[in-house]
Amino acid sequence: MTPNKPRAGRRGRVRGALVGLTALSLVAAGCGSGEPADESGPVTLSVAVWNLAGTPEFQAVFDAFEAANPDVTVQPVDILAADYPTKVTTMLAGGDTTDVITMKNVIDYARYAGRGQLADVTDLAKGKENGDLAGLDAFDQEGKYFALPYRQDFWLLYYNKKMFDEAGVAHPENMTWDQYADTAKKLTKEADGKKVYGTYHHTWRSVVHAIAAAQNDGDQITGDFEFFADQYEMALDLQKSGAALDFGSATSQQASYRTMFETGATAMLPMGTWYTAGILAAKKKGDSAVEWGIAPMPQRPGASGVTTFGSPTAFAVNKNAKHTETARKFVEFAAGVEGAKAITKVGVLPALQTDEITKLYASLEGMPSGEQTTKALSPDKTVLEMPVSEHTADVDTILKEEHDLIMVGEKSVEEGIRTMRDRVKKVID
Numbered sequence: 001m002t003p004n005k006p007r008a009g010r011r012g013r014v015r016g017a018l019v020g021l022t023a024l025s026l027v028a029a030g031c032g033s034g035e036p037a038d039e040s041g042p043v044t045l046s047v048a049v050w051n052l053a054g055t056p057e058f059q060a061v062f063d064a065f066e067a068a069n070p071d072v073t074v075q076p077v078d079i080l081a082a083d084y085p086t087k088v089t090t091m092l093a094g095g096d097t098t099d100v101i102t103m104k105n106v107i108d109y110a111r112y113a114g115r116g117q118l119a120d121v122t123d124l125a126k127g128k129e130n131g132d133l134a135g136l137d138a139f140d141q142e143g144k145y146f147a148l149p150y151r152q153d154f155w156l157l158y159y160n161k162k163m164f165d166e167a168g169v170a171h172p173e174n175m176t177w178d179q180y181a182d183t184a185k186k187l188t189k190e191a192d193g194k195k196v197y198g199t200y201h202h203t204w205r206s207v208v209h210a211i212a213a214a215q216n217d218g219d220q221i222t223g224d225f226e227f228f229a230d231q232y233e234m235a236l237d238l239q240k241s242g243a244a245l246d247f248g249s250a251t252s253q254q255a256s257y258r259t260m261f262e263t264g265a266t267a268m269l270p271m272g273t274w275y276t277a278g279i280l281a282a283k284k285k286g287d288s289a290v291e292w293g294i295a296p297m298p299q300r301p302g303a304s305g306v307t308t309f310g311s312p313t314a315f316a317v318n319k320n321a322k323h324t325e326t327a328r329k330f331v332e333f334a335a336g337v338e339g340a341k342a343i344t345k346v347g348v349l350p351a352l353q354t355d356e357i358t359k360l361y362a363s364l365e366g367m368p369s370g371e372q373t374t375k376a377l378s379p380d381k382t383v384l385e386m387p388v389s390e391h392t393a394d395v396d397t398i399l400k401e402e403h404d405l406i407m408v409g410e411k412s413v414e415e416g417i418r419t420m421r422d423r424v425k426k427v428i429d
Helices: 010-018 023-030 058-070 081-093 106-116 161-166 177-187 209-216 226-241 249-252 259-260 275-285 325-335 337-344 355-362 371-376 392-407 413-428
Strands: 044-048 072-079 101-103 148-162 189-191 195-198 268-272 290-293 307-317 379-382
Touching: 010 290, 044 058, 044 081, 044 325, 058 072, 058 259, 058 275, 058 325, 058 337, 072 081, 072 325, 081 101, 081 106, 081 290, 101 106, 101 161, 101 325, 148 161, 148 249, 148 325, 148 337, 161 275, 161 307, 177 268, 209 307, 209 379, 226 337, 226 392, 226 413, 259 275, 268 275, 290 371, 337 355, 392 413
Parallel strands: 044 072, 044 101, 307 379
Antiparallel strands: 101 307, 148 268, 148 290, 148 307, 189 195
16 A cells, blocks of 8 residues: 555546556567657656555655656556566666666666666766765766665664563663574464564575675675674574574565564564565554564674664666656655655655754654664664675675575585685686
């Protein structure tokens, strides 16, 4: 469900007509028309997104942009989240004319920018209003920019307050990973004939790799991955003890981290700040009764301050866009003050931060409050989830493949890390 009802009339009819369309049919419809469209009158701006119904920020920024530009109707090209990178790659390679492409991560961005498939927006990136955009550096391609971040996420710890209280366990504060693991085991139980896990680790490799790299000053490109070992041992021990759903089951069941947390199937959940918007919406609609809080990500013993990892999300103008000027206007708007306010209101942290926006976010109905919330939302250091280089895409594929094998027990931690190193060295040497 979207947070706001669409206006009646032209916009409602356009969006209603999209319900029965697939992303593939939209891709086909966008190819081959060749000439830029007239932008002197009403414009229908197409924007590629994923999981529109479950990602309230998209609707929020679309509504705000349409309100500021009455002659523009935003037409979402809605793609399944799991299919998004593949579909967008196919779209851009085929000359699709969708105007704006959401950059889900910097790995894909680097690939598309390197292939010359995105329009240069360096002038917008260097504009005064966008000068302090968090995450902007990640889109620097030798002094040029082909996307602007509108959102800056980082990882923290979500937890179920009621489960902690019922178990007589103190709410998480400045936990180390060892304390986190011990807490997860204490909170694991059977309730109403169902297993309740102390924590849930989603199947993304970042749950192990990115946090290990961030907190050990490790580099996920060089091929020296020994710093993954401690995080793997902790994650595997949680699986073995039954305090976390095992990786194989999570994968085969296509487990949803939202369902796990919002239904009370897990007491803790390391996850990105984007989830705040989802849980606020679920609570507002009455779809979840979870009493939730947030705390900083657990840290290595002896750590000073809070170090976590994150990644910006951006909008880019397709090099073959039908409405280039309107697309540029949208990208600039989303990364600016009004775009930031729009997504803040639905619980999403914008890339552009001001005192006004920070206060707006903290005052949202249903947001946890208190010292730990403030600390969780103000980490001392946020490291990019995956470094950007010419080898990033290939290395990412290798790391994911070997990660899966370690997590299902087909390789030991030592063997998996050794294989990662050997395979990656062949790519980068």
